[in-house]
Amino acid sequence: MDDVHALARRLVETPSHEDETAAGDEIEDWLREHTDADVLRDDAPNGGNIIARKGSGDSVALVGHHDVVPPADEQVDDGEYVVYEEDGRLYGRGAADMKGAVAAAMVAFRDADPDCELVFCSFVGEEQGGIGVRHHLERHDAPDYAVVAEGSTSYTTDGVTDVVVAHKGRRGSTIYAQGVAAHASEPASGENAIYRASDAVDVVRELDFPAVEVMGERVEGSVAVTGIDGGSAWNVIPDTCEVTVDERTVPGERADLDRVTSVPGVSWSVDQDLPPMECTSDAFADAVLDAAADAQSGAPRHVVKPHATDAGWLADEGTACVVCGASEPGEAHTKTESVSLDTLDVCYETYRGLANAWPVRED
Incomplete structure (x- = not known):
């Protein structure tokens, strides 16, 4: 999964706590270079949301955000973000929340061959109350289904990436x-x-x-x-x-x-x-769980998340949402923030597997 790891590092290296333009540029340029999708950069504050689409049918969105909270002093050196790998983990502001999972979703979007309309979304301003997703939903229809790539790893078992069916x-x-x-x-x-x-x-x-x-x-x-x-x-x-x-x-x-x-x-x-979220489609929640199970050796489960995410805004507009991503409890917003590279691989396989399997057809 070298593409996922290299892209995650590039995104984490790009500062985006004050102005998200440069991170948005990285995402937009990569999508235009590596996919044939329709790519939109809108006029949301702080650099704009990035939306890419391919395929047709009911829409399934892979959703993330590229803003981060301000880095700790230890995470900046001479104005640049400090990013490094150690013991199979990528360290740096935004590695867990949530540029690592954004990279996994981007590569999965590139590699998937869907029978649905597959959408990739990276929003601005999630850390400021969902500025980007709200801007988008005021101007466009909500997707039918969405996997929001916020953290769901190690909720039931260490190292296992679960599937969140509701959050506060x-x-x-x-x-x-x-x-x-x-x-x-x-x-x-x-x-x-x-x-x-x-x-x-x-x-x-x-x-x-x-x-x-x-x-x-x-x-x-x-x-x-x-x-x-x-x-x-x-x-x-x-x-x-x-x-x-x-x-x-x-x-x-x-x-x-x-x-x-x-x-x-x-x-x-x-x-x-900030609205809560509950998944309104058992079939979609089960399909994401099946994809997550196929992507890892552990046994993921449906779980509940204590934190609000952009999934709440999407669910308010009728999207059937789950949350599934690489961040573990206690990693986001810390001065030692990191993400497991192996877990990014699991996320990539989960997102690609879901995109290729949905909609589930019964014989």
């Missing part, structure tokens, strides 16, 4: 408590916004965590207060206080945060809502 979303909210300012020597003459916010926090603590089942896998959400900000001076009864809430959402359910408005002077608003 994230809703970030702010609770606002309004009070009446007063001198702290006469607290009864005011209304303490921090006390009201504290009462609202108590409401949040009592909320039930929503949970659903997807293809036999339990997906359980959570709600947590993660910050509080109020008060202007030690001798002033505060008239405002804000509380931040992190909610991990599940398909079709949300915690009843509106209950905080039962506290006088309290309101709330949503700041960010």
Whole structure:
């Protein structure tokens, strides 16, 4: 799989935490040179999404993103990303999340001979809340099916690449408590916004965590207060206080945060809502699992992922999605980020195998 390894290294070497143009150039140029596909570079912010298509029929997309979070000091030398191989792993910012899997998807796209419309997508701005995929979906139809190449390796067994059939979303909210300012020597003459916010926090603590089942896998959400900000001076009864809430959402359910408005002077608003995902096609989820099983010696399973991905935005538009990729838990966004080269080979075989096998035809 030298093509996958070499391409992964090229992509990881290309900085893309501030401006994704250069990484997009690498992807676009490679696709134009190595495939006969129709290649589109759109006008999404930060350099544009890269979309390539070949074949006809129902569309199956191999989906990734080429932006990365800012590198740690150890991952940069004289303005260049530090990239190296050691003990069968590729090290560097974005190796796991997720340029390694993007490279595997690109080579699989090149090599596949599909009986469907095969689409390759690499989006910008995934780390900023799905900027690229949202830009694309506002202008184009969503694919019928998609494999989002985010991490699914070592979920059930070390070194085995599983298939995610559901993942949580994230809703970030702010609770606002309004009070009446007063001198702290006469607290009864005011209304303490921090006390009201504290009462609202108590409401949040009592909320039930929503949970659903997807293809036999339990997906359980959570709600947590993660910050509080109020008060202007030690001798002033505060008239405002804000509380931040992190909610991990599940398909079709949300915690009843509106209950905080039962506290006088309290309101709330949503700041960010990254959607959860559930696969809506058993046949597609099983076909990806079969392809993953054929690609490796271990026994992959359908699993649930705790993190939001671009699959949530696609699923919201009707795409039947799974997540299947090389990153292992604990690798993404770290100063020692790396990916197994053998696992990139498994991903390549999985993506190519699925593309050649779909749609599944019954005799």
